[in-house]
Amino acid sequence: xxxxxxxxxxxxxxxxxxxxxxxxxxxxxxxxxxxxxxxxxxxxxxxxxxxxxxxxxxxxxxxxxxxxxxxxxxxxxxxxxxxxxxxxxxxxxxxxxxxxxxxxxxxxxxxxxxxxxxxxxxxxxxxxxxxxxxxxxxxxxxxxxxxxxxxxxxxxxxxxxxxxxxxxxxxxxxxxxxxxxxxxxxxxxxxxxxxxxxxxxxxxxxxxxxxxxxxxxxxxxxxxxxxxxxxxxxxxxxx
Amino acid sequence: xxxxxxxxxxxxxxxxxxxxxxxxxxxxxxxxxxxxxxxxxxxxxxxxxxxxxxxxxxxxxxxxxxxxxxxxxxxxxxxxxxxxxxxxxxxxxxxxxxxxxxxxxxxxxxxxxxxxxxxxxxxxxxxxxxxxxxxxxxxxxxxxxxxxxxxxxxxxxxxxxxxxxxxxxxxxxxxxxxxxxxxxxxxxxxxxxxxxxxxxxxxxxxxxxxxxxxxxxxxxxxxxxxxxxxxxxxxxxxxxxxxxxxxxxxxxxxxxxxxxxxxxxxxxxxxxxxxxxxxxxxxxxxxxxxxxxxxxxxxxxxxxxxxxxxxxxxxxxxxxxxxxxxxxxxxxxxxxxxxxxxxxxxxxxxxxxxxxxxxxxxxxxxxxxxxxxxxxxxxxxxxxxxxxxxxxxxxxxxxxxxxxxxxxxxxxxxxxxxxxxxxxxxxxxxxxxxxxxxxxxxxxxxxxxxxxxxxxxxxxxxxxxxxxxxxxxxxxxxxxxxxxxxxxxxxxxxxxxxxxxxxxxxxxxxxxxxxxxxxxxxxxxxxxxxxxxxxxxxxxxxxxxxxxxxxxxxxxxxxxxxxxxxxxxxxxxxxxxxxxxxxxxxxxxxxxxxxxxxxxxxxxxxxxxxxxxxxxxxxxxxxxxxxxxxxxxxxxxxx
Numbered sequence: 080x081x082x083x084x085x086x087x088x089x090x091x092x093x094x095x096x097x098x099x100x101x102x103x104x105x106x107x108x109x110x111x112x113x114x115x116x117x118x119x120x121x122x123x124x125x126x127x128x129x130x131x132x133x134x135x136x137x138x139x140x141x142x143x144x145x146x147x148x149x150x151x152x153x154x155x156x157x158x159x160x161x162x163x164x165x166x167x168x169x170x171x172x173x174x175x176x177x178x179x180x181x182x183x184x185x186x187x188x189x190x191x192x193x194x195x196x197x198x199x200x201x202x203x204x205x206x207x208x209x210x211x212x213x214x215x216x217x218x219x220x221x222x223x224x225x226x227x228x229x230x231x232x233x234x235x236x237x238x239x240x241x242x243x244x245x246x247x248x249x250x251x252x253x254x255x256x257x258x259x260x261x262x263x264x265x266x267x268x269x270x271x272x273x274x275x276x277x278x279x280x281x282x283x284x285x286x287x288x289x290x291x292x293x294x295x296x297x298x299x300x301x302x303x304x305x306x307x308x309x310x311x312x313x314x315x316x317x318x
Numbered sequence: 319x320x321x322x323x324x325x326x327x328x329x330x331x332x333x334x335x336x337x338x339x340x341x342x343x344x345x346x347x348x349x350x351x352x353x354x355x356x357x358x359x360x361x362x363x364x365x366x367x368x369x370x371x372x373x374x375x376x377x378x379x380x381x382x383x384x385x386x387x388x389x390x391x392x393x394x395x396x397x398x399x400x401x402x403x404x405x406x407x408x409x410x411x412x413x414x415x416x417x418x419x420x421x422x423x424x425x426x427x428x429x430x431x432x433x434x435x436x437x438x439x440x441x442x443x444x445x446x447x448x449x450x451x452x453x454x455x456x457x458x459x460x461x462x463x464x465x466x467x468x469x470x471x472x473x474x475x476x477x478x479x480x481x482x483x484x485x486x487x488x489x490x491x492x493x494x495x496x497x498x499x500x501x502x503x504x505x506x507x508x509x510x511x512x513x514x515x516x517x518x519x520x521x522x523x524x525x526x527x528x529x530x531x532x533x534x535x536x537x538x539x540x541x542x543x544x545x546x547x548x549x550x551x552x553x554x555x556x557x558x559x560x561x562x563x564x565x566x567x568x569x570x571x572x573x574x575x576x577x578x579x580x581x582x583x584x585x586x587x588x589x590x591x592x593x594x595x596x597x598x599x600x601x602x603x604x605x606x607x608x609x610x611x612x613x614x615x616x617x618x619x620x621x622x623x624x625x626x627x628x629x630x631x632x633x634x635x636x637x638x639x640x641x642x643x644x645x646x647x648x649x650x651x652x653x654x655x656x657x658x659x660x661x662x663x664x665x666x667x668x669x670x671x672x673x674x675x676x677x678x679x680x681x682x683x684x685x686x687x688x689x690x691x692x693x694x695x696x697x698x699x700x701x702x703x704x705x706x707x708x709x710x711x712x713x714x715x716x717x718x719x720x721x722x723x724x725x726x727x728x729x730x731x732x733x734x735x736x737x738x739x740x741x742x743x744x745x746x747x748x749x750x751x752x753x754x755x756x757x758x759x760x761x762x763x764x765x766x767x768x769x770x771x772x773x774x775x776x777x778x779x780x781x782x783x784x785x786x787x788x789x790x791x792x793x794x795x796x797x798x799x800x801x802x803x804x805x806x807x808x809x810x811x812x813x814x815x816x817x818x819x820x821x822x823x824x825x826x827x828x829x830x831x832x833x834x835x836x837x838x839x840x841x842x843x844x845x846x847x848x849x850x851x852x853x854x855x856x857x858x859x860x861x862x863x864x865x866x867x868x869x870x871x872x873x874x875x876x877x878x879x880x881x882x883x884x885x886x887x888x889x890x891x892x893x894x895x896x897x898x899x900x901x902x903x904x905x906x907x908x909x910x911x912x913x914x915x916x917x918x919x920x921x922x923x924x925x926x927x928x929x930x931x932x933x934x935x936x937x938x939x940x941x942x943x944x945x946x947x948x949x950x951x952x953x954x955x956x957x
Contacts, residue, residue, distance in 0.1 A: 108936070109933075110932065111829065111930065111931070113927055115926075118717065125935065126941055200488070201634055202634055203634065205653065223956075284715045293944045
């Protein structure tokens, strides 16, 4: 069912990713050029420096391609009539999501920054400070995922729910199902974490194979995950 | 008033001491003085470990050993650098203080050094003492003539700042460096050298003797410059009596959590002062200290003092880490530092090196920081590599860093504008100071060592040490010795690198595969040749242009082909550019052109253009492909 309905939109996303891959390939891979003499932490990122200016245009393009794919997929899937207001809602939900990201970040950051300053002043070793930083990072990531979960739920409610309402923009109103949140957490963590693990193992050992796997994984899973995560959190009984 | 002072002065006269009056012959460390000992300090202070203040008196002996008279005396009041947010050091460290350290400037965290009363030869001259930030000037109503000496009595109060950089307190840890009113240097040119303190180029003082008594809570462990003669209990307090000879500074550390790890080598005691949580790190530090000590004793000369201490500072006092003082230094260590990361060891090696370069061979660190930091950084790299092997600084996975890797990496562009030979305070940025004073000269010496053999530079350094220990030589003296040992081969390079903004760089400029066309047209006998329509080329060749700038040494070039052929060339010392034409077969292609493939020219400050190759940076590009996708994915979640 998923592939039957999402196939068209996945194709759009994959074509987009492939186009980007080609641009990056031609921007990066040359027949001849200057190379790093030694392998250092700094030298690993020299390739990234070449294409860093492409991130922002890539991000903007991806946002719109993703928006079209997701909105169209959800309306197709639920059999709802498509409306351009859906795009507007999508953009507003992004803006409200960002507001909540900042809010949650501030809620975590300010007490932690005070704690960290205090620990820096009194700790004899770096361990308490590192623990505090790790905890802060963990909480920020967790809350970030929570907001993302709410944001996706809000879009689902609006696009395919029985009673779509603008009030869904207020993210916490979209309800919180602990089990589905955990599943979402697991899905996102694996989808992003697994290639990241290969990548880290690859750069530590300068292992082409691991880094290649990370690249392939990212090109297969990231576009797929963008639509699948909506399908995954969709309450199929509602449709 | 002035008349009275002058009268008093005439009564008491200028004291002319045949020898330094603060020498304690009963506890003499050296049978014969190692230095001229033209200064002497007798300091009696109380360290209040709650308010972090030091109150007391000092008597300073100063002997005018120049041929010029003076009627002023200059003092360093280093701690005034921490008095407010307008001082240079506070401006320089603003990001560090507010960012990483998170220290706010308050009445408690600020520091100062206040002179309450000052007298010379028993005449109160407080009203003639003027303070300009970290420098105090005393105007004498009389001249101190060549060969004369004076005794200055100073009553002072120092408030230690919260440790941001170098000295201060952090909890009960007290690092007491640059803390007392200290004389500048009256130079042969008849002028005082006593610059404002901005955190760079700290040391330049005359050698002398120090008798220092510190009264502090009895449960504190104390160590510092020189030897501790005794500790006298006075109720809950104890008086620690230090004595040091032939040093140019005095600093001490006090903490109630110190433990000590020691080892004796050749009658010298080497110690690490550490705290319980850093026991393993302390063992590594002691091991590195012993190794560095032996290396210096064998290769450069004897360490004459009875002991040397490494202070392992706690995390909240990290701002005081990695700094040298007389007879001791502070380490840089974190408890989670793994064994494969030898930042701790390299800091110990570096700071111990300062016992020689600046400690004993006391070049003016403010005016010529390269002369001690550059030489010392070179030896740090050499010693680390000889003690710990190829990847002496770091070995993890595919990462390998030698003793010089740290000096080789950096954005050296600033060195196109900043030359090493200038006052520390004249550098526009701290990174400019660091690259110019540490990296540039260390890499120049490494280049000479690579081309001529390490022993040439080591021999030059040994000679420099033997000739100039316990004096204030100009850095040029070292260059003279090195030039003599290398027959002037590197004179131009050394001059340009130190006294000018030489930015040595060797590079592959261009590479082209060219076709040698089949002859077409009239030959010398005026016979016309039509050429060949099918085959336009009768052969192929590569035209390679390599070059170098501000680098008057021979530089190797290697060209490799897919057939396994390798050709070697040399860009001669007196040439800046070299054109290489290499004929090749039709199916023979270039693999790489590598200028200085053995990386002998360490002072080549831009290594990004040395290796030109086929299919470059495949790994880095794969990394970029992943990172691009990864960043998009992460950022996308935000929207």
